[in-house]
Amino acid sequence: MKNISIFLFVFTLCIIDNVYGVNLLKGEKSTLYFRNGLSYKKWLKVHCKSGNDDMGTHYLKPGGIDYQFSVYDNVFGGTLIWCTLSKGPDYKVSSRFDAYKQNNDNPNGISYNYVAKDDGIYHSNLVEFKLHKKFDWNRRY
Numbered sequence: 001m002k003n004i005s006i007f008l009f010v011f012t013l014c015i016i017d018n019v020y021g022v023n024l025l026k027g028e029k030s031t032l033y034f035r036n037g038l039s040y041k042k043w044l045k046v047h048c049k050s051g052n053d054d055m056g057t058h059y060l061k062p063g064g065i066d067y068q069f070s071v072y073d074n075v076f077g078g079t080l081i082w083c084t085l086s087k088g089p090d091y092k093v094s095s096r097f098d099a100y101k102q103n104n105d106n107p108n109g110i111s112y113n114y115v116a117k118d119d120g121i122y123h124s125n126l127v128e129f130k131l132h133k134k135f136d137w138n139r140r141y
Contacts, residue, residue, distance in 0.1 A: 030110050031070045032099055036060040037115040037122075038087055044116050045091045048083040048099060073102045085116050087137070095121050095135045 036044040041062045048055040050071070058067045073079045079102035086094035100112055113131075115122045121135040 028073045028110065029070055030073070030100060030112060031068055032081065032083075032112045033114065034058075034060065034067045034083075034085070035113070035115045036062055036064060037117045038062060039118055042087055045086040045094075046083060047086075048081055050079070050081050071100060077102055083114075085114070085121060087116065093137045093139050095137050097121065097135045 032048070034044075034046045036042075038044055043062065044060040045057060046060060046067050047057045048069070055069055060067055071079060071081055079100070080098060081100040082096065083099040084094055084096040086092075099114065111126045113124045115131060120133045120137060122131040123134040124131045
């Protein structure tokens with residue numbers, strides 16, 4: 001009887017997900033956007049990871065299309081995405097930072113925008129639209 005109850009519970013969750021597009025096991029969905037705002041036709045390298053996923057390495061050309069991906073919060077908390085943005089010859093100048101950290105007590109919005117400029121990484125979200133410098137570039141040797 002216990003196995004049938006578990007089966008029916010999982011089956012119901014699958015039906016809800018397929019019919020209504022709602023997955024009760026997933027939390028809020030947030031989207032991260034990365035833009036190359038560097039001058040002098042410099043390319044930008046973006047590499048993001050979480051504890052479970054590696055989003056891969058992406059190269060953004062100057063004035064090109066933004067790189068974006070979405071992430072769902074963990075219903076138990078603790079979702080963290082960290083990224084390394086790199087620029088310059090051989091991408092030796094970089095900045096590694098937490099691009100998204102789940103905070104159930106103080107939600108930051110569903111959109112996280114990062115713009116790489118010559119003097120650092122700028123950030124805005126749907127709660128606060130204005131770009132603010134958030135991270136500096138670090139030089140690797």
